[in-house]
Every structure is written in C-alpha cells, then in structure tokens.
Amino acid sequence: MPMTVPVCKTDEMKDGEMRYVELMGFDLLVIRLGDEWLGVDEMCTKDVGKLSTGVLDRQARTVKCPGDGSTFNLDTGEPVVGPATFPLQKYNVWAEGDEVLLEFVY
Numbered sequence: 573m574p575m576t577v578p579v580c581k582t583d584e585m586k587d588g589e590m591r592y593v594e595l596m597g598f599d600l601l602v603i604r605l606g607d608e609w610l611g612v613d614e615m616c617t618k619d620v621g622k623l624s625t626g627v628l629d630r631q632a633r634t635v636k637c638p639g640d641g642s643t644f645n646l647d648t649g650e651p652v653v654g655p656a657t658f659p660l661q662k663y664n665v666w667a668e669g670d671e672v673l674l675e676f677v678y
Contacts, residue, residue: 574677582667590635592624595676602665602672603646605630610646611663611674618642618656 579593585604592614593600599614601623612635614623621639628635629643634652636643642656649660664675 574675576673576675578671579665579674580672582670582672585672588628588630590624590626590628592622593674595674596678598676598678600663600674600676601635602674603628603635605633607667609665609667609672611665612644612646612649612660616640616642616644616656617651617658617660618654623660 579602585591587604587606590601590603593602601612601614603610616623616637616639619639621637623635623637626636626638633646634643635646640655642651643653644660645652649662666673
C-alpha cells in the first residue's frame, strides 16, 4: 500500500546533497539535484555500504558505494558498475510547497 510521507523541508538540503532517511525501519537515500529530487535505497546491494557517504556523479546521475565501488544509476536503481548485481529500490520524490515528499510502498 503506497503512502506519501514528508522527509524534510526543501531549504534543509543543498543542491547536490545526499541525505540518509530512516522510514519505518527502512534505510532510504534522498538526493537533491537542483529542483529535482531522487530517492533510492540507502544500502549497497552487495556490501551494505552506506550510499549517503558515497560519491555522487551529477552528470552521470550515479552514486558510488564507498565500500566496494559498486555504482548505481539514480534514475533506475540498476547497478552500472559491479560487483553489485541487484538493483536498488527506486522511490518517487518531489517537492510540494516547502516540503519534500516521498512515495513509500511497504
């Protein structure tokens, strides 16, 4: 069942910032790219590295795991560089007024 939840205020995140968000026991990553908002799982699917401490490539729209170097496409969640082979869950994230909202399915 999908639910929409606020994760932060728009002015709480800078352009290019990645933020860890815990929601109902799930670890999520919210990313701001200008006026665009993205959301994926926080943990690498290979070594459980925290992606919020990884490397964001704005141009390629990827995030690199700080542990094993796996790199994930932020638009699809798919790994583009291994060793990870399983994708991240992708979440719809958007700004409405001054709130950043995330659609969460549990």
